[in-house]
Amino acid sequence: MSDDKNLKTPRLEINLHKIQENARILVENLAVKGISVTGITKASLGCPKIAKVLLSAGVNALGDSRIQNIMRMRNADITAPITLIRTPMMSQIEQVVEHATISFNTELDVINALSESAQKVGKNHGIILMLELGDLREGIMPEDIEGIVSKTLELPNIKFKGIGANLACRSGVVPDAKNMKELSDMANSLDAIFGFKMDIVSGGNSANLGWALKSLNIGRINNLCLGESFLLGLDPLTRKPIEGLYTSAFTLMAEIIESKIKPTKPWGKIGQSAFGKLPPIKEQGNISQILLAIGEQDTDPSGLTPPLGMEILGASSDHIIVKADKHSITIGNKISFKPNYAALLRAMTSPFIEKCFIS
Ligand SMILES: *Cc1c(COP(=O)(O)O)cnc(C)c1O
Secondary structure: OOOOOOOOOEEEEHHHHHHHHHHHHHHHHHHOOEEEEEEEEEOOOOOHHHHHHHHHHHEEEEEEOOOOHHHHHHHHOOOEEEEEEEOOOOHHHHHHHHHHOEEEEEHHHHHHHHHHHHHOOOEEEEEEEEEEHHHHEOEEHEEEEEEHHHHHHHHOOOEEEEOOOOOOOOOOOOHHHHHHHHHHHHHHHHHHHHHHOOOOOEEOOOHHHHHHHHOOOOOOOOOOEEEEHHHHHOOOOOOOOOOOOOOOOEEEEEEEEEEEEEEOOOEEEEEEEOOOOOOOOOOOOOEEEEEOOOOOOOOHHEEEEEOOOEEEEEEEOOOOEEEOOOOOOOOEEEEEEOOOHHHHHHHHOOOOOOEEOOO
């Protein structure tokens, strides 16, 4: 608990040293396997400070899903290659060509538009074609990819860079020897058909780490796009800590605005609350209840871990309600939480949360 009057609350304290160490360790361990790392910045709104830390830790490129975040990094004089990791919107083609080095693609119409726009400004744009491997988010069905590679190769100012896949996002499909071999085999077969050796075979995201670090045969996979693992030090498949990484790079601090002894059970006739149905209440008699000035609008309250001895009882748009211990009930005091990915994502995006960097 901190009572520093100069620091604004609520705030997200971001330890850049821990993020850098996490990135350095993962980059080193994957380099041994011949895998390069694209540092994904989308969970931090393309925060230039975090991007710079990832670059100094040895990632060979940056990646983000939103063109606005990429532009934010470009405005901060980041000249490293940046990949747009969501297939471009037709309405943003010009910005994509201007600011992103490469984009992930699945639609020929989009690649055609990228080519036209790139010709107009005399630039080249790199394309990675995403292959559907079963998670049913983005990706070209395997039987269609050869035709799309063939058409992509014909387009002016378009550079075909390779193929990629993304698992464990929509459906939680686990990256394993079987689906990664499918991606590898596809790279080999396309190379043979078209007579080149593609640069990039991107295996996926942080959920691939378990496979990549343990597998004795990674095949053609030579790139991963990592975000959550740098930031939180967790394996997204299990949300368990990855050995040797910090899991405490982010702390969310919120301020106590009410502190009272209250019963645990509400009274009156009960309907739905502001955010729908509620879990059953555990009767605990009278408790020390504190109200924090932070809510659903600022973070995902269900993704916060409170300090030992405290319990999050509920939340609304602007409040989180906590069962406190005896020592943390003074108005104006700050309570610190550990955010999960969802809580971090929302806190990073909230204009009400101060971002506070510690090195
Ligand atoms: C978000 C995203 C990543 C990074 O995922 P993490 O789990 O944060 O490592 C990688 N690839 C794609 C296509 C993504 O959308």
